[in-house]
Amino acid sequence: MKYLIKYKIALFLILLAFNACKEDIPTSFDYEPYAYAKNDETGGTWHSVLIADVSKLNIPDPPAAGSSAELADLNELKSAAANPTADQLKAIRFWANDGITRWNELARELISKYNLPPSPNPDGTYSVPSSATPDKYPYFPFSHPTYACRALAYLSGAQYDAMIAAWSQKYKYNVASHQSADASIKLNLPISNLPTYPSEGAVIASVSKIMLTALFPLEKARIEALAAEHETSLLWAGRNTRSDIKGGDSLGVIVANEFKKRMGSDGMKNAQTSKAVSDSIKDAAFKRFGWSWKNLETPERPVGITPLFGKVKPWFIPSVEAVRPGPPPAIGSDEFNKAADELKNIADNLTEEQRRIAYFYGDGIGTYSPPGHWNRIALEQAISAKMNPLRLARVLAYMNYAVMDAGISCWDTKYYYHYPRPSQVIPGFKTLLGIPNFPSYTSGHSTFSGAAAAVLTHFFSGSKAEFDRIAEEASLSRLYGGIHYRFDSETGLAVGKNVAAYSVGVAALDGVD
Template sequence: MITKPFLFFLFCGIILCVSCEKDLPTYLEYEEYSFTGLDENGGTWKPVLFDQVSSITLEAPKEITSQSYKAEVTALKSAIGQMTDSQRESLAYWGNNPVVRWNEIALELIAKYNIIPGPNDDDSYTLPSPATPDGPPGFPFAHPPYAGRALAYLSVAQFDGLIAAWHYKYRYNRKAPYQQDTSISFAYEPNTLPSYPSDGAVLARVSRKILTALFPLEATYLQELEQNHLESLGVSGANVASDLAAGSTIGDAVAQLALTRAASDGMKNAQTPKAVSDSIKQAAFNRFGWQWENLELPTRPVGLTPLFGKVKMWNVTNVEDVRPVAPPAIDSESYLKDVQLLKDHASNMTEEKRRIANFWQDGLGTYTPPGHWNRFANEFIVEHKMNPLRAARTLAYLNMAVMDAGISCWDAKYYYHYPRPIQTIPGFKTIAGTPNFPSYTSGHSVFSAAASEVLAYIFPEKAELVRNWAEEAAISRVYGGIHWSFDATVGTRQGIEIANYTIHKAQADGSD
């Protein structure tokens, strides 16, 4: 007998086959480059997770005249002399800005785990749980809110870790081995960045720990990646063993701070039992006289993360301060105008509208809308030849804004509980699926507007480009029939407002 779970996963498999061709993360190839600057004052920048860099302690390194350091240099030369083809490939892969590579690894994992948990034979649902990650179903379900949160914690931990690394690099100012000994070759473009502690080791350790907590079934894979990264650093010519150990020490300390915050940010309560979900739905009906009904097939009994809007934000004090105005009442003039607008789009669907709807779909098996904007950011980072600290700063502010935007959007979704077009327009059909959460406001619009504003701040020459992309992402959901036009326009304003909180914080971190 063919069971319901079998049909469900067959359906998901079809979606994955279509979406993976476009949206699975790809290896970003680029020529090795000289950093446009080293940000020598980077150790004075304001971190996110702690108040003072001095709270991350690191002992002074051994003098370069000491026997222990000389022994480390001898070991480094020996390792370089015995370098294997595999190690050379690793050097090429990680490059001199591994912030990009670890971000790509996160995108890969998000895409892999962006699969809806299926129903049991009796129509009940078992939710993924970090307490039993093997499931079934496996943990996590890397939906857009989960993806945005994962990228935020990874990027913030990387940023803070590198601020601490820069602080001690220029405090102790130990030259890299290849700068001291001309017989040691350097794998990348030379620079004068001090070697102690190793910034690469900070990234390897903190990234592995954060991603392992978020994707526990990938622990072995991530451990192997960390070891591979550290091994490549050990033959790059930039670091000796004590540099790597010091970087790992910083990575451990910062990862613990990030994971402590994550444990108490409210995410564990975001996916609610049915009784709670039903009470949220009833409260909206009592307020407004409408409520969203889930029309996906097969139907899950609970919407996606009803209490994600209660998760702790990074740069907004109170989510209610940024809650948008109420959507139009059902059967009001504004509502009826939008009904006609959606019908017109559906009746006059062009190849260009369909292309836009498909390009921004970012559905199951993809790295989701937050991942889409991280991909853009990685390309800009390489184009601008940023050093690792500057790159980490870019992704940290981008992803804090994206996570805050998602929290604000989900607060509005479940506070207003507004129906989707497919629910209230008789016979209406979408070309982009049926999400299992309320309509107002559009997640694509809020995520994209917030991301584009942060990227416009960091890359002002890209401002028009990224804002146009955000507008296209917003209208794509209207073309797809998933959202009302006011979901998109109000959501865009909402994302911009959220981004301004993050940009204000960035402007005061000492980096400009």
């Protein structure tokens, strides 16, 4: 009997020592709904990027004060907000502060979900995703880093122009909060004294729905359900009447369609080239420099990721040539050998901290990629500054424009120089991270990060050191992972910074930072 007791005690201790309690693991950024730091009453006059004149956009007038339509609206709002259920309260909180955060998170989620390269066919060939048949494997899109930076630029850009348009209309109609019209209407969110018509939340829901559906067509049903929940949550919150929501939704449609038009004709559909075009780009580089990059997978992928992304229409840089860096060191030169030796030395002596950095910024397949990483950083900054949705959209838009321009510039550089990855030219060199399917020089992570850090520094100058540290680490992470030379990373960071200056220059025109 004695041993049985001992046995039970031992078992109890084992279970105690064992971390049996499971924590709640966050699936989105949780923050307290907040009142806006500023209203930015003149925001409707800020520079819009694609819509020439936001004041000329037409939406229906709100119901006249004292009309029966207004009364019906207010009665509906009063009853919707009176007793929200637990699920409704959850939705109100989730979509609070107008949902840009949530739509951005959804974009990052979809980028992660679709960020998987096509699997090889049994005969060793590869199929290419097609927007004409998105549901046929390989599914459309393959949201690799260039697709990701472009998706986020169009989403955030459309959201921002739509917010400028919303502000323009809001201060034109100047409809006060519904609680000031009828104090008995319950408000389930912090007070906002932004004019309520049109609803800025509904503008965001509608513009985001259209952009994300165009970018991720297989997700249409889910996106539509989320947009419907977002708009309805504004009623449950006591924030917006049905007319506010309808007005906002129709404004979102107008703006989104302009962005969709540009998206359809920006050159992306030609960026993933045929093998013949890809080979001619490679041959041109070989003639010019005496080297060329090749895919190192088995079976070999015939075409790298978007060889002609460098020809996609940029937002603010005058041309890719204007920001293209000089050539990397010749293979076998002293400078090259020094960089290669450094990589071998890092790989042989990798510290745990270096490994952590390689993984933390890895942002490879199945993730939101470096542009997604920076969106997360930007949003957390903007929320802690209690930015209103116009300001918040502005930060994201200028950052994502710069990040897409950085991607375009970087991809131009990558395929212009067609520089081999370390494992292609250093005999026996193995890596911790998967080797990306595009040339080495310059580092995409570094270019994206240099650009994002510079734009964020413009908006949040107090955090410059932190942004620089993150960009630097993201850049170095590629050396630790064994997939980039130091000169890839350092040049990429510098080019990213240059590219960002064009975006910051446009933002600065508003004179409000």
